[in-house]
Amino acid sequence: MNKKKVGVITAVALVALAVTGAAAWYYLKGNGGAGNSADKVYVETVSSLTSANSGSQSRYSGVVEAQETWDVNKDSEREIKEVFVKEGDSVEEGTPLFEYDMDEVQGEIQQAQLELEGMQNDITNLQNQINQLSREKNSAAESERFEYTADIQEKQNTIKQTEYNIESKKAEIQKKQESMEKAVVTSKIAGVVKAINESGTDMSGEAAAYMTVLAVGDYRVKGTVSETNVQFLSEEQPVILRSRVNEEQTWNGTISKIDTQNEEKSDNDMYMMDSGSGTEKATKYPFYITLESTEGLMMGQHLFIEMDEGQTVEKEGIWLFEGYIVQEEGEAYVWASNDKDKLEKRTVELGEYDEELGAYEITGGLTEKDAIAFPMEGLYEGVATVTDISEVDYSSPLYNQEGEEGEDGEFSEDGEMMEEEGMSDEFSEDAPDEMIDDLPEGRFDESGDGEEGSSEDESGDGEEDSSEDESEGGEEEQE
Template sequence: MNNIGFSGKKAGIIIAVTVCVVIGVFFLIRYLNDTSYTEDTQVVYVTDVATLTGQSISDGVVNRYGGIVESQETWSCTANSDYTIQAVLVEVGQEVTEGQALFVYDVNNLENTLEQQKIDLERLNAELESLKDTIAALEKESKSADKSLRANYTIQIKQQELERKQKEYDIQSKQKEIEVTEKNIANSTVTSQISGVVQSIRDSETQATDYNSGDTSFIKIIKTGELRVKGTVNEQNIGMLTEGMPVIVRSRVDNSQIWRGTISKIDRENQQKNTYADMYGTDNGSGTNYPFYVDLPTSEGLMMGQHVYLEPDLGQEDAGTTEGIWLDEWYVDESVENAPFVWVDDGEGKLVKRDVIIGERDTEMGTLQILSGLELTDLIAFPDENCAEGAKTEKAEYTTGGADGAYTGDENNALSEDNVGDGNNAPAEGSPAEDYMGPEVMDAGMAPDAA
């Protein structure tokens, strides 16, 4: 009995040890698997400082949009399609003053129309008087008629009353037509309500509507005075622009000549169909364009109707003129007091901490001045929970012209509808659109849009 008890205790010890070993092996394997996953698959994406600060624009990576200089105010008038225009007294590009005659209607036709309308009015009045006489006669007969016939007279009188009311309505309508015609004869010469420059005159014979913009204006005049720039952005890139954003207005002739302005309005309601891209066989899903407007503190050196480039002001024109690097503040970890650092790729695909020295702060723009510790060629990561010493890094790719929603230029906006006829922008005869884009705007996508 004693031997049996000892053997049972020994077996229990062996089983317990075995269970512990199995449990230990299980947790060891699980730990090794977790460690392997972290080291082999956890990647931290890094981006070069030049791209983050907008100073890689010299490489051609910048969104550019086509723009045209215009007045702060425009005035337009439509031609009455019911009447014929006898003569247009101005031409496109001509300066006009307030009250100056623009075009004249054919008064002869209007006078003939007026005569016919007066004849129609006399006829309606005569018919009305005849109906009144008929009603009076029926009422008189009804009073002396037999009772069995009075119901029939009542029906006839009501019918005549309805006709009388219709005649009275027709007379009122005809009188209004006569008033309009007389007013048009008196105002057969249409004058400008502002001083400015004639921007466009539609064909007086076809009077076709511009279905791209819904514009039915016959003559459009741009007011002289303060200038602004109208740009065009497609539906893919409209999210990259915001009202209040600073922009650079760049000359198409002299790349170094610039003006600075601010986006005052993005007009999302007046969509413009882009049909020009279809002519070039492109299918990038950007069939709708939207106008936006840039206000300028000064327009000295700009001319009405001048075609320009528009690009977000990312400090590209200030590169090299200011000390240090201005970086978005969220890339700098300041969790340790007086010891700011950034997460940088060490050149061998591993992430390391690097101390930086901070200068000034721009609280409005949310940027910091990095005086030392960082170069434009450095690859840095956004500080989050994945950042750790020795973490594997991979450079984030920024493609241009892609169809998968990656960062792209505005393929359809370099030549807006306003840019037609600009010799600097049209492709040479028989050449594809890309032949005239130029390297400086390659990534902005300079395919022309709807004319």
């Protein structure tokens, strides 16, 4: 066999191996044998996704309080002598809460009364003087009467001013006497003492209620929402309230008021910015919920608040959020994890659609024990699946595909776009001959070790070798 024939056979074998290898790569990629080893996809069980407490349902914190709250403000000019109640005490209307120290006020009243008596004595003396001047005026000469008249008018004006001062002093005494009568502050409502603020100020130093009393009777729930989420709430919006101890225990209600005019004061409303040197205060606002029933609730009980989107309605079967379902050309499928923890397209059968829940009934192809992934762009069959989201490497090629997609959207093991030279254009029907013409010099020799011989064939030496072989063969035959 001459060298050219050997080279052709070898080239054909290499082409066959290349085609076979490429086909195997595509097959393995689609069946979990390839892809990028760093690619991992987080999956969740169907049962967890379809449970009442799953999904991206936003929750807010709330506390049960009375429909009426009475804030007792402290007189900043007076000191408290004694407090008769403590936080948590039940009170009735008229129950003494605390008493002001009135010793100083009592002294002020006594001093004011002395001043009042003095002014009354002044008026008496002035009136006596006026009477005396009037008598003297009548017996005085005509030229002297003008001076008497002026003196009398001056004293009359002094009396009028003193009378005005007396009325003012009486009002002052009356006010202080009334404050004495209010030395003991009593409750205006029946309820529970919620808080006692000894300082009388809030965290920012602004004036705040000294004591707060919650009225007994029907309850309401006070929730707190941040400035970034308040836009998602509206009055008359139905809500579900869950016990923090037993989330299966729920109550229903409606948002009755969103108070964006008054910020909620809290020492936990600070958040750090990613940039900058300081902290900024996240504004929070209170909102209130009217309950359909208060059975089982306690004053001060803390609750979770959710918007009522039908999540407590029990449905038979599997109802899956539509975002997990891909529908193409009349077929529906989900990205599911197989028994080898590899991702695959799983065809599912769809039943009814619930517009309020945005969910389809799954009538076939999926069980509650199956684990599925959200259908993000770039998913492929065979990628590894994990149930612990911390195991996902978001720096892997699967999550960084921008600018790397080839004409057919395929990627090599290292995440780079595949170069498919010789895979489609160059492998035509006469590929062996073309491959031989394009092979580099010195690629093949007769022994197949790829060191020498090919270049000699291309230069024409191959023909001489062929003739020499034929002549040698002829001589041997003659012998």
